Amino acid sequence: MGSYVTGIGVISAIGRNVKENLDALMAKKSGISRLTHFESAREVPVGEVKYTDGQLRKMLGLPEKSTYSRTALLGMVAAQEAVSDAGIDLRSGLRVGLISSTSAGGMDLSEGFYKQMLAKPNGGRLRDVVSHDCGDSTEKIAAYVGIRDFMTTISTACSSSANAIMLADRMLRHNLLDVVVAGGIDPLCLFTINGFSSLMILDKELCRPFDGMRAGLNLGEGAGFVVLQREDSLREKSPYCCLAGYANENDSYHQTATSPDGDGPFRVMAGALKKAGLQPEDVDYVNVHGTGTGNNDQSEGTAMFRLFGTKMPRFSSTKVYTGHTLGAAGGIEAVYSVLSITNDVVFPTFNFKNPMTDLPLFPETETVERAGVKVVMSNSFGFGGNVSSLVFSALKE
């Protein structure tokens, strides 16, 4: 038995807390829409969190004039919700850590600074660039939530927050910490929008994961955190489920593409199950990485066929709701995986229409209630061949 999930927190395009996210997922309500918070020449739909930085500061009770990266603000909202949800008393002597992750760091502010610096050597306000690095948001969140014992930050592109959750379990098992808040954050910014646009993998419409007609991903933003505890640090709150297994590897195929035979994805899915002591047929639902790019869904689908064969479990991509939130995806989707178990529901990829010709795979298109969900697999694959899979399982009755 792995570590226990006792708290969850999320902010995304479909809501500022767990309840709003769950309601939208159940109601098949996507958060993908037009970009409103800043100007970009790239007219692509995005999964934008519907609050400005100022509104987030207000929500968090931070001074109106203070400067925080959007990364830090989104992270504070989700991490604070997860900690409150777990009911952890941070002064009770438990050793509490924060393991966060992000791919863009404080780029939402520093890209503006950089533009001003290019225009004028002494241009730009320094307070807009001090938060550029990935560690900044972690330290700000830790200070806000009240965590001091341990903190670190991971950045492995789109698998970042799945990897943060893995490290959390490892530290708990080594008895280095009693409670870990783990997950990740990414804000929308010009840098990533233009980066993915230059790779020509942004769909101009709502993304179509696993669809034969898919044309790319939609970028999103948000943060997702879980609170993990060892059995002996559990208090009154009964856990939601446990993190039963996980694996990370390098696909070692290409800097920005996964192998067509799904080699890396196959090995981490199998590895996560092995660590959990489970068989492929034990999996009730797979929250796939399912970005909607030609490459990802082909590679992931092939890997799923290799692992599950004809006994394909229910699966769906929730990126049609949130967009691809990059470093936050593993954290947000870990929260959704927990919700799938606790609410016994499978969230649909509601816009799926045309199966791939060579890979007859059919994600759920309707909300499935009383789906008998006990074991959920959550996949996250990133640039640099970084592939990760997490397995959550319901508590034994």
Place this chain on the structure above:
Amino acid sequence: MKSCYIQNVSSISPQPTFSGDGFLDVIAGKNPENPYLSAIEPDYKACIQDAGLRRRMSHVVKMGVAAALACVKGSSVDNPDAIVTATGLGCLADTEKFLNSIVVNHEQLLNPTAFIQSTFNTIGAQIALILKNKGYNFTYVHRGFSFETALLDAMMQMADGEARHVLVGAIDEVTASEYEVMRRMGFWRRGAVMGEGAQFFMLSAEKEVGSYARLRDVDQFLLADNDTADGRIASFLKRNSVTVDDLDLVILGNSGDARLDVPFLNLRNGMFANLPTAQFKHLCGECQTAASFGVWCAANILKRQELPSAMKPSGRTDVFRRVLLYNSYRGVNHSLFLLEAV
């Protein structure tokens, strides 16, 4: 934590650390054209054979990949079971290059190469691609904790029996605009000098022929305002069943910053008053992952049983059995490393 062994090391730094057998016996003067310490780069053609690949790599990626490949080549291991990298600011030059193209080209017709290579895990990924390594691959990016968590992760992997050999490396580069922004922030106003480099370590779960040193433990922590590191150092030593008297040398990560160096001076005059001490940041410069250069020094001291005068030793010792390294990055991120001779 179960200790591990440093099987091999490599370093590309502002000193001639990459080639030759010397250990800081020749010290490079600072390039007067640069206000910071830039790395002495090797002939990358000899390290990274694929010309196309090499051409696409930025300065920081080349440093990291060359140091990593040299570390693997000189070790007993063909391919490690896991690769863990650490960086404070990652591939900054490529990040700036892509930002610059967004601004200059008004978001039109952008070349994705710089974006692709700007990702923080680019170096770890490139190493895996070149070695065809399909193992565990993590990148830590937390200021002065990046290298520390990378080591901790590697030690846990080995303690869990999931890896026998882990390649751990730390890489940071200086760019002109980064230096300038930090200058405006006052980082270099009081004596600290900025630096860059790449240090890699092949760690092994078991002692092997040629091992440099045993890595007993690593710790990373913040301090409350007005608190000193004394208490944390004492508990770190205690959890490893070591007293201050058992140490033969303390390596201190003071950066030359008149204000931030005060706690280091206090330790030298207090807790470590009876111990020889040495320094390293005047050789490698200050950056988020500078502690990796300190660990590279410690591993060499323990293997060679010599302390170079370039490390400004205070006091004398003939036998080095146990070395403590205490580092702090900007007085915020503190870390401790305990190493022993094998």
